Amino acid sequence: MAKNIISFAHKVGAHIVYYIDYVGALTRLFFKTLYWIFIPPFKRQRILRQAFIIGVESLPIVSLVAFFIGVILALQTAYQMQKLSSEIYIANIVALSIVRELGPVITSLIVAGRCGAAITAELGTMKVTEQIDALETLAANPIKYLVVPRFLAFTFMVPVLTMYANLVGIVGGYLICVYRLGIRSSMYLNMTFDSLQIKDVTTGLFKTLIFGMIIAMVGCLEGMRTEGGAEGVGKATTLSVVTSFILIIAADCVFTAIFYFIFP
Amino acid sequence: MIEIKNIYKNFNSSKILKGLSLNIADGETKVIIGRSGCGKSVLLKHIMGVLRPESGEIIIDGKDIAKISSKELNKLRMRMAMVFQGGALFDSLTVGENVGFTLYEYSKLSAREIEHRVEESLSNVELCGIQKLLPSELSGGMKKRVAIARALCVNPEIILYDEPTTGVDPITADSINELIRSLHDKLKVTSIVVTHDMKSAYRIADKIAMLYHGKIIAEGSAEEIQRTNHPVVYQFINGLAQGPITETIDKCI
Numbered sequence: 344m345a346k347n348i349i350s351f352a353h354k355v356g357a358h359i360v361y362y363i364d365y366v367g368a369l370t371r372l373f374f375k376t377l378y379w380i381f382i383p384p385f386k387r388q389r390i391l392r393q394a395f396i397i398g399v400e401s402l403p404i405v406s407l408v409a410f411f412i413g414v415i416l417a418l419q420t421a422y423q424m425q426k427l428s429s430e431i432y433i434a435n436i437v438a439l440s441i442v443r444e445l446g447p448v449i450t451s452l453i454v455a456g457r458c459g460a461a462i463t464a465e466l467g468t469m470k471v472t473e474q475i476d477a478l479e480t481l482a483a484n485p486i487k488y489l490v491v492p493r494f495l496a497f498t499f500m501v502p503v504l505t506m507y508a509n510l511v512g513i514v515g516g517y518l519i520c521v522y523r524l525g526i527r528s529s530m531y532l533n534m535t536f537d538s539l540q541i542k543d544v545t546t547g548l549f550k551t552l553i554f555g556m557i558i559a560m561v562g563c564l565e566g567m568r569t570e571g572g573a574e575g576v577g578k579a580t581t582l583s584v585v586t587s588f589i590l591i592i593a594a595d596c597v598f599t600a601i602f603y604f605i606f607p
Numbered sequence: 608m609i610e611i612k613n614i615y616k617n618f619n620s621s622k623i624l625k626g627l628s629l630n631i632a633d634g635e636t637k638v639i640i641g642r643s644g645c646g647k648s649v650l651l652k653h654i655m656g657v658l659r660p661e662s663g664e665i666i667i668d669g670k671d672i673a674k675i676s677s678k679e680l681n682k683l684r685m686r687m688a689m690v691f692q693g694g695a696l697f698d699s700l701t702v703g704e705n706v707g708f709t710l711y712e713y714s715k716l717s718a719r720e721i722e723h724r725v726e727e728s729l730s731n732v733e734l735c736g737i738q739k740l741l742p743s744e745l746s747g748g749m750k751k752r753v754a755i756a757r758a759l760c761v762n763p764e765i766i767l768y769d770e771p772t773t774g775v776d777p778i779t780a781d782s783i784n785e786l787i788r789s790l791h792d793k794l795k796v797t798s799i800v801v802t803h804d805m806k807s808a809y810r811i812a813d814k815i816a817m818l819y820h821g822k823i824i825a826e827g828s829a830e831e832i833q834r835t836n837h838p839v840v841y842q843f844i845n846g847l848a849q850g851p852i853t854e855t856i857d858k859c860i
């Protein structure tokens with residue numbers, strides 16, 4: 344019995360140490376990245392290339408998912424609102440839910456699943472085939488060369504994709520309401536733009552800035568510390584996606600609470 | 608002059624280097640032999656400053672590479688080059704961009720001049736016209752030669768080769784040996800070559816050193832090594848299945 348308790352405590356302790364260690368490593372990488380952003384030479388080409396990959400890779404699936412979310416949200420809201428015979432508020436609810444919450448989170452999760460995983464696989468392969476060591480021997484800093492362009496590209500592209508997702512989602516809701524539920528088009532648009540304040544858009548986008556950083560940092564960290572050949576790359580990729588998901592949702596909760604309680 | 612003084616290195620709980628000391632004189636070709644997994648690649652990465660020892664010093668031209676700033680270390684690395692075991696070519700760059708990597712990154716040469724230098728380096732390893740290919744389109748032996756070309760492209764004073772002749776055909780292997788010899792004779796390049804290809808070791812070495820259980824257990828010219836009466840070295844260079852190396856492994860099990 345005592346033995347069991349001790350071994351249980353051991354396991355819990357090991358997990359706690361692992362997470363503290365992980366957050367430490369993530370923070371260290373973050374500050375190193377910030378430092379290397381400002382050290383020349385600056386190669387815009389590299390950042391643009393990464394941004395292009397993220398954008399092009401994610402555009403189709405972001406469009407698809409955002410559109411369906413808009414449709415689903417409109418239908419679910421309609422179900423509630425019809426009971427209260429206040430269908431005209433569907434527009435408000437769809438717009439606010441998408442812009443404040445669903446757009447940012449869904450886009451970030453998609454980007455984490457597609458592009459975060461891809462950078463972990465890429466950097467992980469580079470690590471296990473000694474390409475990262477080779478970079479160092481060629482006097483190129485791996486953080487400057489590999490992490491900085493990805494960090495900047497994600498930080499920039501996730502908000503851009505989110506704005507696009509917001510638009511597509513609202514269009515999805517619009518189509519359902521106007522062509523299926525018989526709400527007048529001008530009415531729907533008015534309600535949408537009246538309900539949205541600048542604050543709603545900016546807080547949503549601010550969150551995605553942070554989510555973009557999280558995806559880039561986790562993706563790069565997992566990639567750069569990959570070990571153990573092809574199997575290791577697979578493990579690192581899975582871990583990268585899972586960790587990004589958890590951190591994004593946790594950060595979302597924290598920021599939403601902050602915006603709700605402190606800057607209402 | 609490279610002086611390695613009493614270095615120790617552990618990975619997790621396994622001790623890989625255990626008080627290794629070795630000196631490499633300027634212009635010398637030192638061949639390091641040893642079984643797979645004994646830490647030869649780890650030793651080379653220590654010399655490049657990619658890995659740091661737990662204790663001990665690596666001194667290159669009078670400077671301890673663990674103590675100098677990263678700027679100075681990079682300056683030193685510009686004079687050195689390492690050929691990795693698997694080539695370690697960058698997948699996302701073409702052969703030309705790989706070979707000219709350092710020049711494209713740091714030199715002020717024009718693109719035309721860099722292309723010329725790249726072509727020259729590739730012709731040194733008997734490759735031409737493959738600048739536009741990606742590493743994934745090359746055979747294993749070609750990757751190795753491109754990796755050597757990448758090392759040569761910066762005209763380094765010190766070159767570290769990690770098993771340059773493993774996995775290439777015998778004719779290519781001989782031309783690589785010849786290349787290492789001619790760099791030694793003509794340009795007085797300091798070379799450290801890790802290999803377990805004894806034929807190649809005898810051809811290129813000024814001195815051969817044997818790494819065993821984390822230490823250098825024997826060092827000497829090719830003749831001295833061939834005439835050794837150290838039982839471990841004797842077993843290794845003659846490739847015998849029976850002997851002290853395999854016996855200690857049996858004991859471990």
Ligand SMILES: Nc1ncnc2c1ncn2[C@@H]1O[C@H](COP(=O)(O)OP(=O)(O)O)[C@@H](O)[C@H]1O
Nearest residue numbers: 618619623641642643644645646647648649650
């Ligand atoms: N980065 C690392 N992390 C953990 N273990 C390592 C690492 N690099 C090498 N090793 C271990 O060190 C030992 C020596 O490796 P290496 O130097 O590659 O051998 P070789 O002499 O064949 O080149 C091996 O057992 C390997 O598993």
Ligand SMILES: [Mg+2]
Nearest residue numbers: 647648692769
């Ligand atoms: Mg090796």
